[in-house]
Amino acid sequence: MGSFSTSGAPAPWNHGLMKLHKLGFPLRDISDAPKSPGHALAKKLNKLFVGYTGKNKHHLNSHSDLISILKTGRFDKGFFISFDAVELYPSIIIEDALQLLEQKMDMDSEWTKKTDLSRTEVLRLVRLLISSPYFECELGFFQQAKGTPMGGPLSRLLADLILENKIENKIQADREWKYLFNWVRLIDDTFMNWEESEEKLQKFFEYLNSVYAPIKWTMEREQDGKFHVFDIALIRSGNVVQTSVYRKPSASDRYLHFTSAQAWHEKTAAIYSNTKST
Secondary structure (H helix, E strand, O other): OHHHOOOOOOOOEEEEEEOOOOOOOOEEEEEEOOOOOOHHHHHHHHHHHOOOOOOOOOEOOOHHHHHHHHOOOOOOOOEEEEEEEEOHHHHOOHHHHHHHHHHHHHOOOOHHHHOOOOHHHHHHHHHHHHOOOEEEEOOEEEEOOOOOOOOOOOHHHHHHHHHHHHHHHHHHHOOOOOOOOOOEEEOOEEEEEEOOOHHHHHHHHHHHHHHOOOOEEEEEEOEOOEEEEOOEEEEEEOOEEEEEEOOOOOOOOOOOOOOOOOOHHHHHHHHHHHHHHO
8 A cells, every 4th residue: 555655746636628519608627636646546446346337238338339339220219319417426425326336345256356455444445535525726725515526536436336326227117217218328428219208208307307316417309300429420311320420519620730749649549539439
């Protein structure tokens, strides 16, 4: 554990990225935390929890997974809709997430092969790393009022635990909605098709916002045969769904200049990520 001690490490630096494509231009919190205290330890601990989430049919590992699913015809009928979680990480109730994490650890039969630390010791470390998130910005130092740390290595895991167990599993067990619930999810963005009436969709939307009260959702739906999700544009042509790269209205189509001093792997990644999405 001594290798994770720090001295003079900077606080997580927080800044905002304006969402020009959203109504009211809200800010997306961006946290630069790799050199902050506890970050390296949190990344190390996170490796112990591989496989605790992402095992159900709703989970996506990347944008390209959706394209593969579309080819199976799973979402051909009805119309496209998406639900987006509002401020996911700040909405996570830490005690709920830790309780779910502890349950997963207790069921982990490979635990002693992963580490010499006991489950109790690891859980104490996790609690220490996430219980009092803070950040620095141009206005000074601030403590995050609620939720998991923005940019924290453990935040994605804890959010997935909540979404899978407190929301997806509950909907899947609900007699009224389990046969209509068909979404796929990439962190806090979801996508599914809807074959029932608009009235029933509104009822489901209200139900979704009540399943786990701290997390609220917004909804978007297909318009005129067009929809976009996960930076993928979906266009209906009869019974066929075509895909392309979705560019927000604020997009300039500028990435990296070929002669720039940017690292070569970053230049090729800009090309790869766009061709992979189509």
